[in-house]
Amino acid sequence: MDTVEIRELRYFIAVADELHFGRAAERLGIAQPPLSRAIQQLERRLGVTLLERNRRGVSLTGAGEILLQEGRVALDATAAAVRRTRRAGRQDGSRDRLVLAVKAGAFHELLNKLLDAYAAEPGAAEIEVLPSGTCEQEDMLRDGRADVALMHTPYNSLTGFDSVALMTEAQVAILPARHPLAERKTLSLNDIADVPDLPLARWAGKDTHAPGPGPEIHDQTQLAQLIALGRTVAVFPESARTWLWEEHAAVPLSDAPPVTTHIVWPAHSRSRVLAELIRTASRL
Amino acid sequence: MDTVEIRELRYFIAVADELHFGRAAERLGIAQPPLSRAIQQLERRLGVTLLERNRRGVSLTGAGEILLQEGRVALDATAAAVRRTRRAGRQDGSRDRLVLAVKAGAFHELLNKLLDAYAAEPGAAEIEVLPSGTCEQEDMLRDGRADVALMHTPYNSLTGFDSVALMTEAQVAILPARHPLAERKTLSLNDIADVPDLPLARWAGKDTHAPGPGPEIHDQTQLAQLIALGRTVAVFPESARTWLWEEHAAVPLSDAPPVTTHIVWPAHSRSRVLAELIRTASRL
């Protein structure tokens, strides 16, 4: 009577997302009436009205907002429990395995050093490197798809995780080698902000849906190509120089904030394997 | 098929705690057979063996250890979702309310300043101060009994939460005024560690079950009384001077680590009320 089942949270979150019972039911793969009843029962159980049913759609009450927020956390936590348990069970007996989430294409050098150094440790576990989309590492840690991640501040937020800073580097502008600005010794963010023929690329993703003029890109190779074609410019940490093409030029940015790379893990983790990886990383 | 219900996690955690189906069932208020079946079904669903049934009790497999750890997190998260939603629903319409967990008896001065300053803010919400046992604040934040807490490092661990440091202070030894050591201008931890007639008190709680010689205490008044009676000595932040009795003496400790007071909240919190309280606190 004083708890709630995951199924109910899943249902509520679907309705809260869609603000429409029919669509939510479809998304959940059930019919609409059972969904209506489940939400009613949830409200009865909590003793709280979660949704305002205005005869034209649905809206969240204050309590509903809270449950949406907190329920998401709970849902992620159970998904993580399931994933990590399955993973631990699969290779029971054999070596441990840790999933390391890394922004696809980034961290080349650091990652190589880290993996080499760790593999040299006695009793090292297997590290599975999982390339992730932009900013997706946070979700992956939260829902158990990954156990540990490499992240960049200030691009990623580290809230809710434990972390150790590994290195800090300045940022550079990466632009087409033939572009006039590529001749400059240094640039400022303003210099590259408003160049008409080089609109800043926008990462496709949930962060900013700001409809800027620049092309929408999904991964780094795509970006590299667009830069090489003289279509856009991008801001990256210095270590991005390792993957530059002939047609690229990197110019230091005088006023871009420095980027710090962190190794990040869920705060409640307690595994020996993870602890050793972190120790190795912080000694690099 | 790829998720798990809270009920199953509750059941598994009970068994993993007790390592005994009968006792676990009793604790859960159900009969033993349904519990056995529920665990079997959970194992089937996860495709993983969680428990090793040796005909004399039960032991956890590696995967079981993981599920115990991660499941606890998930359980806390759903309990928190339920508590916070109920709380938000109760006073719907009236003013918001925030529950602030505070170690019982501590933080007198700071707390007064904070509550006064916050109450003076326009549109201030109601702050319910919830006195908690030693080190219990962390659990309270995790399972939703509280929304925000005041904690002392290094006594409390801040892992998994966001926090802002508010003040740092040195520590003092609090001892009976009539005791010879009370005459000293300063003391070191060694000085008070092995005094035969003043065994260090041990806080009753989960942290250390180390069977020391000192009395086991549950709250601060109890401790104050024991010190006044000349039976024990304790180490406290300087601000503890506010509640000293006539019979107490406070002597600075030269080598005790300084204590920092933080305001701490769950990393995913996003409420306006909380943000304002934090802002007020960090400006004190």
Add this chain to the structure above:
DNA sequence: CGCTGTGATACTCGGTCGGTATCACAGCTA
């Protein structure tokens, strides 16, 4: 060799989940 204590199994019953059909109601439109 039986007793004790363990967890698993067999079987039954009741609640609940999910489905289909239908209702009640608001807003629109002809």
Add this chain to the structure above:
DNA sequence: TAGCTGTGATACCGACCGAGTATCACAGCG
């Protein structure tokens, strides 16, 4: 204003699942 449309709620039913009781299978022990 009558009817259509789209919304969520209700009625009813079947199937499954969770919980209970009774019992089994087995190891350890006197």
